[in-house]
Amino acid sequence: MSLPALLRIGAFPPVAHALLSQHFTLVPPEEASDAQWAAFQGLVTRSNQRVDPALIDRLPALRVIATCGVGYDGIAVDHARARGVQVTHTPGVLDTAVAELAVGLLLALLRRLPAADAFVRSDRWHREGAFPLGASLAGKRVGIVGLGRIGRAIADRLAPFQVSLAYHGPTDQGLALSYYPNLAAMARDCDILIVCCPGGARTAGIIDAEVLAALGPRGALVNVSRGSVVDEAALVQALQAGTLGAAALDVFQTEPTANAALLALEQVVLAPHIGSATEETRLAMAELATANLQAVLAGKPALTPVP
Numbered sequence: 001m002s003l004p005a006l007l008r009i010g011a012f013p014p015v016a017h018a019l020l021s022q023h024f025t026l027v028p029p030e031e032a033s034d035a036q037w038a039a040f041q042g043l044v045t046r047s048n049q050r051v052d053p054a055l056i057d058r059l060p061a062l063r064v065i066a067t068c069g070v071g072y073d074g075i076a077v078d079h080a081r082a083r084g085v086q087v088t089h090t091p092g093v094l095d096t097a098v099a100e101l102a103v104g105l106l107l108a109l110l111r112r113l114p115a116a117d118a119f120v121r122s123d124r125w126h127r128e129g130a131f132p133l134g135a136s137l138a139g140k141r142v143g144i145v146g147l148g149r150i151g152r153a154i155a156d157r158l159a160p161f162q163v164s165l166a167y168h169g170p171t172d173q174g175l176a177l178s179y180y181p182n183l184a185a186m187a188r189d190c191d192i193l194i195v196c197c198p199g200g201a202r203t204a205g206i207i208d209a210e211v212l213a214a215l216g217p218r219g220a221l222v223n224v225s226r227g228s229v230v231d232e233a234a235l236v237q238a239l240q241a242g243t244l245g246a247a248a249l250d251v252f253q254t255e256p257t258a259n260a261a262l263l264a265l266e267q268v269v270l271a272p273h274i275g276s277a278t279e280e281t282r283l284a285m286a287e288l289a290t291a292n293l294q295a296v297l298a299g300k301p302a303l304t305p306v307p
């Protein structure tokens, strides 16, 4: 029996591609025939892709858009809904991987691990002697911007490092952590900000010049959310001027290329949007996307529809 065909938007890592291919025939847009465009009932995509209204409108039989990712800021969700198309995502299964990366980036930043690695490899250790001192994580005040699934996973993992934790978001969740309704006020009281709220229009540029100045010359920013959340021009300016101490970034405004000005800065650690990029996690994401696609195509409710 032939497998149902899915329009595949974007490239998937081998582990996810193989899992999806056990259940579906994946067809990239450039290989789809007119008859297939007319017949696709399902579309599978991922966070680094866009599914815009024009694409949705080319698919008259579409019933479900499944993204292998939790963020859905790249999908025209309202347009899909208006067309009666269900949109699903993969919340929860990637929290651990993203939280581990956030903690890893933070430690890499405070201890300058990429520079330390280069220092040994280039024999500067031998020629120049001791590497410049880093900063301890213990005792620092960490503010989490967006205490959702991933933010809580980050808080859980940071607690044993003897930091004090605060968070900012739309609602006070009544937790033991300090809540700040005002982001700049939290930045003023913190040494480190970790950004893990959703992207999209509502959070665009909320990490602005005022927040960065409040974080201050010894402050560090970690962004594992979306590039859109940080005003990158203001970030570059603050780092160049020394009014912000350091930044670790997994996401960028112009992915997959990073702002050239960031590359020239030493107090920056960069990663290529790898928050969920572990074998285990990408497999779990593909499994959940598959279960969502199968449910909707069988006329059942989606397991994890976008809210």
Ligand SMILES: NC(=O)C1=CN([C@@H]2O[C@H](COP(=O)(O)OP(=O)(O)OC[C@H]3O[C@@H](n4cnc5c(N)ncnc54)[C@H](O)[C@@H]3O)[C@@H](O)[C@H]2O)C=CC1
Pocket (backbone or CB within 6 Å): 070, 071, 072, 091, 092, 094, 098, 145, 146, 147, 148, 149, 150, 151, 168, 169, 170, 171, 196, 197, 198, 199, 202, 203, 206, 224, 225, 226, 250, 251, 273, 274, 275, 276, 277
């Ligand atoms: N770097 C990477 O590879 C990955 C990045 N992500 C990003 O992380 C985001 C969060 O994922 P989850 O924790 O699962 O989502 P979630 O929906 O569980 O949590 C998001 C939290 O942000 C809060 N929030 C909303 N607007 C805010 C604002 N203006 N300021 C501060 N907080 C705000 C929400 O109230 C919620 O508590 C995703 O939307 C995605 O953009 C997710 C996975 C991997």
Ligand SMILES: O=C(O)C(=O)COP(=O)(O)O
Pocket (backbone or CB within 6 Å): 046, 047, 048, 068, 069, 070, 071, 072, 094, 273, 275, 276
């Ligand atoms: O889940 C998300 O929102 C992510 O950013 C990770 O998704 P990806 O697999 O990198 O497209």
